[in-house]
Amino acid sequence: xxxxxxxxxxxxxxxxxxxxxxxxxxxxxxxxxxxxxxxxxxxxxxxxxxxxxxxxxxxxxxxxxxxxxxxxxxxxxxxxxxxxxxxxxxxxxxxxxxxxxxxxxxxxxxxxxxxxxxxxxx
Amino acid sequence: xxxxxxxxxxxxxxxxxxxxxxxxxxxxxxxxxxxxxxxxxxxxxxxxxxxxxxxxxxxxxxxxxxxxxxxxxxxxxxxxxxxxxxxxxxxxxxxxxxxxxxxxxxxxxxxxxxxxxxxxxxxxxxxxxxxxxxxxxxxxxxxxxxxxxxxxxxxxxxxxxxxxxxxxxxxxxxxxxxxxxxxxxxxxxxxxxxxxxxxxxxxxxxxxxxxxxxxxxxxxxxxxxxxxxxxxxxxxxxxxxxxxxxxxxxxxxxxxxxxxxxxxxxxxxxxxxxxxxxxxxxxxxxxxxxxxxxxxxxxxxxxxxxxxxxxxxxxxxxxxxxxxxxxxxxxxxxxxxxxxxxxxxxxxxxxxxxxxxxxxxxxxxxxxxxxxxxxxxxxxxxxxxxxxxxxxxxxxxxxxxxxxxxxxxxxxxxxxxxxxxxxxxxxxxxxxxxxxxxxxxxxxxxxxxxxxxxxxxxxxxxxxxxxxxxxxxxxxxxxxxxxxxxxxxxxxxxxxxxxxxxxxxxxxxxxxxxxxxxxxxxxxxxxxxxxxx
Numbered sequence: 001x002x003x004x005x006x007x008x009x010x011x012x013x014x015x016x017x018x019x020x021x022x023x024x025x026x027x028x029x030x031x032x033x034x035x036x037x038x039x040x041x042x043x044x045x046x047x048x049x050x051x052x053x054x055x056x057x058x059x060x061x062x063x064x065x066x067x068x069x070x071x072x073x074x075x076x077x078x079x080x081x082x083x084x085x086x087x088x089x090x091x092x093x094x095x096x097x098x099x100x101x102x103x104x105x106x107x108x109x110x111x112x113x114x115x116x117x118x119x120x121x122x
Numbered sequence: 123x124x125x126x127x128x129x130x131x132x133x134x135x136x137x138x139x140x141x142x143x144x145x146x147x148x149x150x151x152x153x154x155x156x157x158x159x160x161x162x163x164x165x166x167x168x169x170x171x172x173x174x175x176x177x178x179x180x181x182x183x184x185x186x187x188x189x190x191x192x193x194x195x196x197x198x199x200x201x202x203x204x205x206x207x208x209x210x211x212x213x214x215x216x217x218x219x220x221x222x223x224x225x226x227x228x229x230x231x232x233x234x235x236x237x238x239x240x241x242x243x244x245x246x247x248x249x250x251x252x253x254x255x256x257x258x259x260x261x262x263x264x265x266x267x268x269x270x271x272x273x274x275x276x277x278x279x280x281x282x283x284x285x286x287x288x289x290x291x292x293x294x295x296x297x298x299x300x301x302x303x304x305x306x307x308x309x310x311x312x313x314x315x316x317x318x319x320x321x322x323x324x325x326x327x328x329x330x331x332x333x334x335x336x337x338x339x340x341x342x343x344x345x346x347x348x349x350x351x352x353x354x355x356x357x358x359x360x361x362x363x364x365x366x367x368x369x370x371x372x373x374x375x376x377x378x379x380x381x382x383x384x385x386x387x388x389x390x391x392x393x394x395x396x397x398x399x400x401x402x403x404x405x406x407x408x409x410x411x412x413x414x415x416x417x418x419x420x421x422x423x424x425x426x427x428x429x430x431x432x433x434x435x436x437x438x439x440x441x442x443x444x445x446x447x448x449x450x451x452x453x454x455x456x457x458x459x460x461x462x463x464x465x466x467x468x469x470x471x472x473x474x475x476x477x478x479x480x481x482x483x484x485x486x487x488x489x490x491x492x493x494x495x496x497x498x499x500x501x502x503x504x505x506x507x508x509x510x511x512x513x514x515x516x517x518x519x520x521x522x523x524x525x526x527x528x529x530x531x532x533x534x535x536x537x538x539x540x541x542x543x544x545x546x547x548x549x550x551x552x553x554x555x556x557x558x559x560x561x562x563x564x565x566x567x568x569x570x571x572x573x574x575x576x577x578x579x580x581x582x583x584x585x586x587x588x589x590x591x592x593x594x595x596x597x598x599x600x601x602x603x604x605x606x607x608x609x610x611x612x613x614x615x616x617x618x619x620x621x622x623x624x625x626x627x628x629x630x631x632x633x634x635x636x637x638x639x640x641x642x643x644x645x646x647x648x649x650x651x652x653x654x655x
Contacts (some may be wrong), residue, residue: 013287013290013291015291016287016290016291016294019290019291019294019295019298022298023294023298026298026301058283083282083283083284083285083286083287083290083335084282084283084286101286101287101289101290102286102289102290102292102293102294102328102332103290103293103294104293104294104297105294105297105298105301
């Protein structure tokens with residue numbers, strides 16, 4: 001039996017975080033977190049590097065980019081999630097896929113599959 | 123010796139030199155009958171008359187026709203005679219008919235035994251200061267308006283973000299539920315069937331709410347646009363069926379597409395909904411029927427025009443114009459039409475988001491939008507999008523006209539400008555003055571006619587807006603002017619497109635018409651042609 005991929009969830013809205021946790025289960029993955037802020041997320045990454053991550057861009061009083069930088073440094077693929085379509089993503093992360101809120105399962109599934117495959121291809 | 127020379131002059135000569143050396147003030151005497159009795163070089167410089175021309179003539183001619191009618195000059199003399207002094211400020215008229223803002227002081231002059239023998243008058247020309255002050259005020263107003271839009275944009279951006287989070291919870295969980303029901307075992311099929319429909323409906327409702335946040339984001343200019351090369355003629359043709367159905371039977375629609383229209387690079391879907399939004403507003407303004415004219419054109423906005431709007435670069439644009447014959451927009455509402463949630467429609471009819479969305483989209487696309495409206499006549503919305511210059515094609519052969527090559531006035535001809543919009547009038551006046559014309563300006567037909575009275579013979583051309591406040595239209599004004607001065611060239615201007623205004627029967631097809639916004643080059647060209655005849 002293959003080891004399920006571990007997906008870090010960074011999302012400050014608990015109900016959305018719960019939803020994503022459920023969906024990771026539906027995808028046969030294991031959810032890590034959820035982390036509600038940058039510090040939580042960095043602690044989780046430090047403890048055990050995940051296979052991929054979904055990062056909500058706008059958190060309560062900060063944004064997710066420090067976490068994106070850390071994941072980037074570790075070669076972990078990730079996708080951004082946001083309800084603000086015009087969010088200015090830093091150029092070094094411009095290649096990461098964007099999941100626009102409100103999203104449905106199909107879209108999340110498609111993006112997670114894509115970034116995990118991209119990682120496996122390297 | 124030279125240093126002492128001034129003392130060798132007689133006291134009278136020294137006094138004369140003093141008065142005449144002052145060029146920034148008009149200093150002159152008025153006799154008891156109100157005639158000019160002396161004249162200095164400052165007076166000649168400010169008012170334009172030489173001493174020979176004016177001494178012995180009534181000083182009333184320095185006043186505007188309105189002030190003359192109100193007996194303002196006589197009242198000033200009376201005040202100075204009884205109180206010893208009169209001071210005030212107001213518009214005065216130069217020899218060439220142009221106006222200036224004067225600050226005046228008039229003192230009674232008595233002889234040795236105390237008898238009143240005349241008046242000493244000192245006038246300053248403060249036009250430049252006044253113009254600078256008005257410009258500053260206009261700039262501040264524009265800045266305040268754009269700051270307000272920015273603040274509302276940020277607010278709605280925030281609302282949309284929270285709203286999308288809530289929708290994610292609603293839609294996401296419904297989506298989960300639906301998938302679970304789909305995976306349910308066969309004995310639960312009946313249950314699944316009863317749950318499916320309400321879930322689908324809830325999903326639909328939430329989807330529509332999601333579309334609303336897209337519209338909110340559109341005017342906060344934070345939506346994700348997907349620009350492609352768009353041929354606006356093609357887009358309008360494709361939309362014509364939809365537009366006809368939307369407008370209904372009581373509204374006629376005419377589409378006029380320019381040949382050789384430049385392509386533009388914008389989000390096609392957003393442009394479609396912008397056109398639809400403008401058309402819906404037009405429909406709601408024409409409840410009793412009317413006509414909608416959609417027109418495309420290539421347009422050049424010159425640096426002169428761009429200077430009026432800090433966020434519009436000069437250059438080549440594709441113009442998409444939508445004109446209706448509806449109720450029009452009140453002037454006090456006109457500058458608010460792009461504000462989110464501003465609507466004059468019934469509560470259940472308008473969200474107040476339509477034009478705000480159009481504005482946000484146009485600005486985000488590097489374009490420009492202007493609304494021209496006259497109450498009772500109709501409204502024209504003009505959307506400008508930057509021309510898309512394709513890499514493969516050779517550089518377009520377009521004249522980039524600079525101030526040096528403009529067709530200038532031949533002999534400083536006098537032009538009467540009649541325009542009720544203060545900004546447009548100021549623009550026209552400054553453009554004409556730059557071209558070397560002399561200008562009289564008025565904001566309605568009655569003040570135009572008063573100016574016309576005083577300058578009937580020296581006037582070279584009448585340049586008037588078609589629709590004017592106060593009941594007398596530009597066309598009627600032109601008719602009166604032509605009765606008194608047959609053959610006087612007349613140039614009309616309007617925010618409507620030419621097709622709209624001619625077809626609406628407001629003007630004959632052979633009149634000279636310059637549509638707004640016009641460039642310095644276009645105005646120069648038209649005037650040059652008309653004055654050649």
